[in-house]
Amino acid sequence: MLDLTWLLIAVPLASSFVLLLAGKRANPWGHWLGVAASGTAFVVGLLAFIQMLGLDEHDRSHAVHLFSWIPGGELNLDAGLLVDPLSMTFVLLVTFVGTLIHLYSVAYMEHDPDRRRFFAYLNLFVAAMLLLVLADSYLLLFVGWEGVGLASYLLIGFWNHKPEYATAANKAFVVNRIGDIGLILAMGLMFAYLGGLDFQTVFAAAPEATTAQLTAIGLMLLVAACGKSAQFPLQSWLGDAMAGPTPVSALIHAATMVTAGVYLIVRSAPVFEGAPAAQTTVAAIGAFTLILGAVIGMAKDDIKKALAASTMSQIGYMMLAAGLGPIGYAFAIFHLVTHGFFKAGMFLGAGSVMHGMSDQVDMRRFGALRTAMVTTWVTFGLGWLAILGVPPFSGFWSKDKIIEAAFVGEGAQPWILGGAALIGAGLTAFYMSRLFFMTFHGKARWTDGQHPHESPALMTVPMIILAVGSAFLGLFLAMGDRFSTWLEPVTGHAEHHEPVLPVPVIMVATLLLVAVGAWIAWRKYGAADVPETAPAASLATIAARNDMFQDSVNRGVFERPGTHLTRTLVYADAAIVDGAVDKTAHGFARTGESVRKTQNGQVRSYALTMLVGLVIVILVVVQGGL
Amino acid sequence: MSFTTPEIAWAPLAPVIIVLGAAAVAILLESFLRSPETRRKVQLGVSLVALIAAAGTAIAQWAALEGAGTVVLDGMLTVDRQSLAWQVLIAVFGTLGALLFAARTRAGEEAFTPLGSVAPGSTEETLARRKGLQVTEVFPLALFAVGGMMLFTSVTDLIFLFVALEVFSLPLYILVALARRRRFLSHEGALKYFLLGAFSSAILLFGAAFLYGATGSTSYAGIAAGVASVTGVDALVLAGAVMVVVGLLFKIGAVPFHSWTPDAYQGAPTPVTAFMAAATKAAATAALLRVAYEAFHGLEWELSWLFWAVAIASMVLGTVVALVQTELKRMLAYSSVAHAGFILVAFAGFPDGALSALPFYLASYGVATLGAFAVITQVREKAEDGTVLGEATRLGQWAGLGKRSPWLAGAMALFLLSFAGIPLTAGFVGKFVAFAAAISEGGWPLVLIAVIASAAAAFFYVRLIVLMFLTDVPDGQEDAIEIDHSPLARVVVIVAVAAVLLLGIVPGPVLAAFENAGVLLLGAAG
Amino acid sequence: MDPINFVILASILFAIGSAAVLLRRNAIIAFMGVELMLNAANLALVAFSRIHGEIDGQIMAFFVLVVAAAEVVVGLAIIIAVFRARQTISLDEPAELKG
Amino acid sequence: MVNAAMFWIIAAITVIPAFSLLFARKAVHVAMSVVLVMVGLAAAYVTLGAPFLGMVQIVVYTGAVMMLFLFVLMLVGVDQREELKETIKGQRWIGLFTAAGLGAFLVSIVVRTVLPVAPTGVQGEPDVIAIMLFEKYVLVIEVLGFLLITAAVGALVLTHTPRLKPRRTQLEVQRDRVRVGADPVNKPMPGVYARHNALDVPALDPEGRPIEHSVSRVLKIRNQTVEGEQWRAQLEDPSRKEGDR
Incomplete structure (x- = not known):
């Protein structure tokens, strides 16, 4: 079966083509073909996984040769797949969660006339994502990398009847391109310094390369990872990408594609081993983004955007772990898997809420949905407990390990990284609880004519399955260090290090912060009334609403500074990062316009341009050459 | 003084002889065949047969070639794998071009004016059309x-x-002037192209004169030997070399010698634009490769300035100006300027790899270009009374094309992705091998700029894709566009799509073939 | 006198010819400028031919002559076509293709 | 080595007329000046040991190419005067400066060059040229043939207009004329049968009535019918006899 792993890619790809080519004829059965393709991939992946389990630990890395791709010359590159525990983990995650989301989409997209096309794109995405994780060379990985970008682009813009959706799709593509430049440059550097692009050559040559070379490669890989995984400073597209249908957000922007950056970093471990500076940068970026994402999450009223910010923050945890070196790799991937389950589950829950609330996304218009949508409430609640890191749910097992690992090291680093991870846990508890309480608890703030109802079984079943995963997967995988042992052939054996604080202290501190965060959220959003419009930013307005806030201590200590910090950071995110993208584009356009004027239509001016050019080059070359 | 009959190796010249001979025969046919319709069919047949035969002969010679190749007539001409590779490419572009030349709209209109000599809008023009x-x-x-x-x-x-x-430029000047619609623009494009073309070829010639003066020889080998041995003429050699290179850069369309490109591309009948965009760039690149590698190898260090500066200027200017274009043909023209820059990146440091990378690059660029312009010929404006007008080349008119004709829009999107260098398209592999060649000789900063420029270029390619697929047809414009159906143009689109995908997914065989082309040229020239 | 002086003369004529292309709006005069550039190249070729004592330069000049004649035919044909359409041979008028 | 006096004469008759390309107003003047430049160049070729090329230069350039230029100039209207005032901002000065800079730089390059001059020059007699052309350069000659075909075809395509309407015979012309009711024969000239043959005196038909359209309209429009006034009056008033005057 391991030799048949190419089927994993081929089946969804073929199905995607069939759906695209068949046109309207495929409308009655197209979506089932999509589900079947994804399901087949899962079965193939599962069989291969079982076969792999039967192998000795050191034989679990299996190369599949496909064809000779770019032959001859210095760059002799074959297209091939690498099946090892790391890629197998991804295969199972992508195909399993993917299949559930396919299933969910059958119902969610039921009334869309273009449902068939949607499934074609979903299949295309699955194929590209599997290519990304199975590739045995950076170049082939890049093909998958661009493929998932393209598919996500098509899916974000799927509902193209609103211009801003197309803009969002465009922005996602462009920001991703910046990340792509990083990957291309990293490949160029590898080719120049390490003499190849396939993992085998690169990893074999990495120990011989100088630190500076490896640092350069590592930083370029980090740029790529930041673009794909929405890490600072390339995070801005993720929020906009929520314009796409919700299953897309669940699959691409929570469980799979956005974690490709983490995969890239972990996969490139041998490169980062030789480049401590790059590694520290990865951890720092992760730590910063996890706080930034959490803060943005506190300010969003759009349920999907709040979840997107949370994704950003959680991936920050993974990046932080990936930047810690061998002690963190396994936890990064572990958290990636559990996060894949609970975040996808929550996104599907959000979709279910929107389904029941006529596509309303403003949380200030929700409230008290727990009675109307019991299944959604329960499944979402399990996801919420998981992301909070409440034992014994999944998130506890993975996140707690990352926080512990962040406290390992010397000097100031463990305090900064560990502190960030710790504070992040508290913030996460606050904004996720805020989201949860605003949506399901408190008073109903529905707009007129809303009749919330539970979603059909086709939607709730995937949610239930994911919720079960959110609840127990972590425990199952953490028992006896199953997951770390499984990944050991790839990530290497991590020596045990003692954190700078005792482990129980960290654990208790984490849980305490989580409890405080959740409690504040309950006070403000669960027990108290939530205003139906967002409070305005100006101090005067807040003062005018003074009587609305009963707890003046709460306001003075937490609310006001919190609000301001939040607003400042969110504003900075919007103004600086988005602004930078927009301004760059604007600057390009302006330059273009002014250069364009030189093409004035006058042939004599053209001749003058040529002659001036000639005189300059002739002067420079002749005088410089002598 | 006595005359000795020169010994000419005719056999290696067979592809060229077939094409030029067929052209002469075709001119004769013009006077014997009376009916325009018969003429058109026969001419198309002759062209296709000749071009395919030429490509076939070149391939056969490739297979049969022993050793480095043949030097014809005392170094006037070298037929080796490098030149055969380019000849095949150009013959293929010519074949696709000829198909486009013959393509007609549903209403039976060609892309060319019925009569080149009459004034636009005159009664004679109407008469000629009616006849x-x-x-x-x-x-x-x-x-x-x-x-x-x-x-x-x-x-x-x-x-x-x-x-x-001149042999290949003169016909192009004439062809540019023969558009059926927008003839004023066509004339204007031809006039500008001609004047600037003549200007640049005069510059090339003056450079050639300097080189002859400095080295006493006009053959590349002689010049290379002269460059290495003769002293006291450094300035003359460099000035001559720069002028020759500038003449060729004009044909490639590199900044600042690019200004004819947008105007000629826009003014020319679209089939001509397609043909010349693909083939001229390939031919000029081939000639520049040969001159640079065979004659100016000793000047590599001095000329590197020129290549670097021009490459950077082309990439930046081409990209930046393409961003603000609203006319499709002009946008593609500026994108071709940027591509000229990418081509020149491979010249950085004169790496051996460029000899095999550039044929592939131009192959990928050429088929995508031909395909893209073929798509343009199929999207037409429609008047309110339902008559189909000229091509719809304003960007806004392409909004929602994905709904009108998903296939055509999909093909266009593929070509654009190939231009942008997205993986699994030919353009990606082309860029990859070209940049890899540059890196191998330390052209690092240049590749860095190239990568950034190509990423920025994705902006405007993607903008068109967004427009086609993610934007709705503007209200009231539902009937303003007609998707034409010309079987010949569709054939070109299909071939181009297949080529772009094949070269993108399994480039192996073609890359391997061009690998041979690179090695053997150096063997021949020393 | 050293024949290289003729090359100097050729350079001057070349510059004058190029200036004519830049400055003259009359298409025919601009075109004559190009012709002058070609002829300047010819003069340089012949002078170098004399310097090297080889005939190749003259042959090249001979070819240039033929090429220039062919180019003139095509160029003037285009100019006439433009004139028929616009009733002018000013180079400034056809300037709709721009930007 | 060449005669210095010869060089200076050639320099004068090439460079000075060449400046007309930049400054002369009338295109014909430019063309004639360029003819002079070409003749000067021919002289230079002869001086440099290329007599055949010199002759060809005169025949081809002054005799054919420049005449073609003149011909086209005549065709497009020889009196098309060009306003020398520059319309593109900066074009004139930047252009002149650049061209001058290019010239100066090229000259400086040539001056810097040290080239040994062959003691004996070549003599480009026709037979030498011919043998060279058809030995070493025979391929180029053959390719040039295609260039000439292209030029001819190009000129035809762009300028030749075939007969678009069927050619009409005299008989058809005549029939059409009768059909539209025009005069089957020539119109009468003014003054026919009249007493006076001034241009503004209408002809008389056999009945003695004036045929007004025999007088050119132009004369009436220009009010130039004064001279025949009295004859007209007489025609209009048949009572007045000739003898009355």
């Missing part, structure tokens, strides 16, 4: 251009270089 006249001379003219380009890729003598340059 069903056709300028069937476009086929032999295109054959002449193809023949000239094939020579251009193989000549190893400055005299012959200049002559071949």
Whole structure:
């Protein structure tokens, strides 16, 4: 079966083509073909996984040769797949969660006339994502990398009847391109310094390369990872990408594609081993983004955007772990898997809420949905407990390990990284609880004519399955260090290090912060009334609403500074990062316009341009050459 | 003084002879065949047969070639794998071009004016149209251009270089002036192209004169030897070399010698634009490769300035100006300027790899270009009374094309992705091998800029894709666009799509073939 | 006198010819400028031919002559076509293709 | 080595007329000046040991190419005067400066060059040229043939207009004329049968009535019918006899 792993890619790809080519004829059965393709991939992946389990630990890395791709010359590159525990983990995650989301989409997209096309794109995405994780060379990985970008682009813009959706799709593509430049440059550097692009050559040559070379490669890989995984400073597209249908957000922007950056970093471990500076940068970026994402999450009223910010923050945890070196790799991937389950589950829950609330996304218009949508409430609640890191749910097992690992090291680093991870846990508890309480608890703030109802079984079943995963997967995988042992052939054996604080202290501190965060959220959003419009930013307005806030201590200590910090950071995110993208584009356009004027239509001016050019080059070359 | 009959190795010249001979025969046919319709069919047949035969002969020679290749007539011309590779490419572009030349709209209109000599909008023009006249001379003219380009890729003598340059340029000047619609623009494009073309070829010639003066030879080998040995003429050699290179850069369309590109591309009938965008760039690149590697190898260090500066300027300017274009043909023209920059990146440091990378790059660029312009011929404006007008080349008119014709829009999107260098398209592999060649000789900063420029370029390619697929047809414009159906143009689109995908997914065989082309040229030239 | 002086003369004529292309709006005069540039190249070729004592330069000049004649035919044909359409041979008028 | 006096004469008759390309107003003047330049160049070729090329230069350039230029100039209207005032901002000065800079730089390059001059020059007699052309350069010659075909075809395509309407015979012309009711024969000339043959005196038909359209309209429009006034009056008033005057 391991030799048949190419089927994993081929089946969804073929199905995607069939759906695209068949046109309207495929409308009655197209979506089932999509589900079947994804399901087949899962079965193939599962069989291969079982076969792999039967192998000795050191034989679990299996190369599949496909064809000779770019032959001859210095760059002799074959297209091939690498099946090892790391890629197998991804295969199972992508195909399993993917299949559930396919299933969910059958119902969610039921009334869309273009449902068939949607499934074609979903299949295309699955194929590209599997290519990304199975590739045995950076170049082939890049093909998958661009493929998932393209598919996500098509899916974000799927509902193209609103211009801003197309803009969002465009922005996602462009920001991703910046990340792509990083990957291309990293490949160029590898080719120049390490003499190849396939993992085998690169990893074999990495120990011989100088630190500076490896640092350069590592930083370029980090740029790529930041673009794909929405890490600072390339995070801005993720929020906009929520314009796409919700299953897309669940699959691409929570469980799979956005974690490709983490995969890239972990996969490139041998490169980062030789480049401590790059590694520290990865951890720092992760730590910063996890706080930034959490803060943005506190300010969003759009349920999907709040979840997107949370994704950003959680991936920050993974990046932080990936930047810690061998002690963190396994936890990064572990958290990636559990996060894949609970975040996808929550996104599907959000979709279910929107389904029941006529596509309303403003949380200030929700409230008290727990009675109307019991299944959604329960499944979402399990996801919420998981992301909070409440034992014994999944998130506890993975996140707690990352926080512990962040406290390992010397000097100031463990305090900064560990502190960030710790504070992040508290913030996460606050904004996720805020989201949860605003949506399901408190008073109903529905707009007129809303009749919330539970979603059909086709939607709730995937949610239930994911919720079960959110609840127990972590425990199952953490028992006896199953997951770390499984990944050991790839990530290497991590020596045990003692954190700078005792482990129980960290654990208790984490849980305490989580409890405080959740409690504040309950006070403000669960027990108290939530205003139906967002409070305005100006101090005067807040003062005018003074009587609305009963707890003046709460306001003075937490609310006001919190609000301001939040607003400042969110504003900075919007103004600086988005602004930078927009301004760059604007600057390009302006330059273009002014250069364009030189093409004035006058042939004599053209001749003058040529002659001036000639005189300059002739002067420079002749005088410089002598 | 006595005359000795020169010994000419005719056999290696067979592809060129076939094309040029067919062109001459085709001119004769013009006077024997009376009916325009018959003429058109026969001319198309002759062109296709000749071009395919030429490509076939070149491939056969490739297979049969032993050793490095043949030097014809005392170094005037070298037929080796490098030149055969380019000849095949150009013959293929010519074949696809000829198909486009013959393509007609549903209403039976060609892309060319019925009569080149009458004033636009005059009664004579109407009469000529009514009589069903056709300028069937476009086929032999295109054959002449193809023949000239094939020579251009193989000549190893400055005299012959200049002559071949004119042989392929003159037909193009004429073809540009023959558009059926927007004839004022067509004339304008032709006039500008001609004047600037003549200007640049004069510069090339003056450079050739300097090189001859400095080294006493016009053959590349002689110049290379002269550069290495003769002293006291450094300035003369450098000035001559720069002027020759500038003349060729003009044809490639590199900044600041690019200004004809947008105007000629826009003004020309779209089939001509397609043909010349693909083939001229290939031929000029081939000639530049040969001149640079065979004649100016000793000047590599001095000329590197020129290549670096021009490459950067082309990439930046082409990209930046393409961003603000609203006319499709102009946008593609500026994108071709940027591509000229990418081509020149491979010249950084004169790496051996460029000899095999550039044929592949131009192959990928050429098929995508031909395909893209073929798609443009299929999207037409429609008047309110339902008559189909000229091509719809304003960007806004392409909004929602994905709904009108998903296939055509999909093909266009593929070509654009290939231009942008997205994986699994030919353009990606092309860029990859070209940049890899540059890196191997330390052209690092240049590749860095190239990568950033190509990422920025994705902006405007993607903008068109967004427009086609993610934007709705503007209200009230539902009937303003007609998707034409010309079987010949569709064939070109399909071939181009297949080529872009094949070269993108399994480039192996073609890359391996061009690998041979690179190694053997150096063997021949030393 | 050293024949290289003729090359100097050629350079001057070349510059004058190029200036004519830049400055003259009359298409025919601009075109004559190009012709002058070609002829300047010819003069340089012949002078170098004399310097090297080889005939190749003359042959090249001969070819240039033929090429220039052909180019003139095509160029004037285009100019006439433009004139028929616009009733002017000013180079400034056809300037709709721009930007 | 060449005669210095010869060089200076040639320099004068090439460079000075060449400046007309930049400054002369009338295109014909430019063309004639360029003819002079070409003749000067021919002289230079002869001086440099290329007599055949010199002759060809005169025949081809002054005799054919420049005449073609003149011909086209005549065709497009020889009196098309060009306003020398520059319309593109900066074009004139930047252009002149650049061209001058290019010239100066090229000259400086040539001056810097040290080239040994062959003691004996070549003599480009026709037979030498011919053998060279058809031995070493025979391929170029053959390719040039295609260039000439292209040029001819190009000129035809762009300028030749075939007969678009069927050619009409005299008989058809005549029939059409009768059909539209025009005069089957020539119109009478003014003054026919009249007493006076001034241009503004209408002809008389057989009945003695004036045929007004025999007088050119132009004369009436220009009010130039004064001279025949009295004859007209007489025609209009048949009572007045000739003898009355």
